[in-house]
Amino acid sequence: MNKEHNEKRIAVALGDFDGMHRAHKKVVTGAEDVIIYSVNNRFSLLQKSIFEKRYPNAVFADFDEIKHMNGEDFIEDILIGRFHAGMILCGFNFRFGKMASWSAVDMRKYLEDRDIWVRILEHLDFDGEPISSTRIRSEILLGNVERANEMLGYNFTFESEVIQGDHRGRTIGFPTINQHYPEGLVPIKFGVYESIAFVDGKAYKAFTNIGIRPTWRVEETLCETHIFDFDGNLYDKTVRIELVRFLREERQFSSLEELKKQLEYDKSSII
Secondary structure, eight states, rough: OOOOHHHHEOOOOOOOOSSOOOHHHHHSSSSOEEEESSOOOSSSSSHHHHHHHHHHEEEEOOHHHHHHHHHHHHEEEEEIIOOOOSSEEEETOOSSSSSOOHHOOOOHHHHTTTTTTEEEEEEOOTTTTEEHHHHHHHHHHTTTTHHHHHHHOEEEEEEEEOOOOOOOHHHOOOOEEEEEOOOTTTOOOEEEEEEEEEETTTEEEEEEEEEOTTTTTOOOOEEEEEHHHHHHOOTOOOOEEEEEEEEEEOOOSHHHHHHHHHHHHHHHHHH
């Protein structure tokens, strides 16, 4: 390894980074200008489109290419051959190589005579247990987005194109934008959430109903967001929605007037 390589110490962070939660961030902030190498690419907690915007230094693995590599080949061909790594960052539970046969400690031992640093980060706890993507997915499934957000380190977020709706909300003073819940994102408890809508880079208070809309049932999960103090045509635009907290479960209404009263109450609980 030449002197120039040693001085630059190109850092590569390894992990699945599903959602880039607080424990993941602890890994990727271990060095400046780190290359984030995402090895799994499930993106059930954070859409790839948002991930790419937030982390332009990310490289997404071709899992079919690496899943049959043994540990030595992964280190030699990917980490050294492709990225010229002088420093490697990973979590304590990171495993790699065919059948996940190599551990982070195995990698450190393999590289200890190669002048390549391997920094292994310990777990980060929340409520006495390690933060993990599995825990966060479980909380979102239960509608506990506040707890999920604490572990993520940001509000649970999705984005999708605004589609045509039936315009019922507009007739009672609560126009909504309609979006499909993104495919592949973790299943979420149906109901109404306090939210934040981002339109052309500006944040607006909002509330979002996610579900099948029992009063006027739809066949697939629909997200209907009422944006406070906004009036404009957003059809075919991509809007980002952040969920802040769960307000209530979906329910069936006997009339538009009953729905309007509930929506007024929902709005007042946010303002």
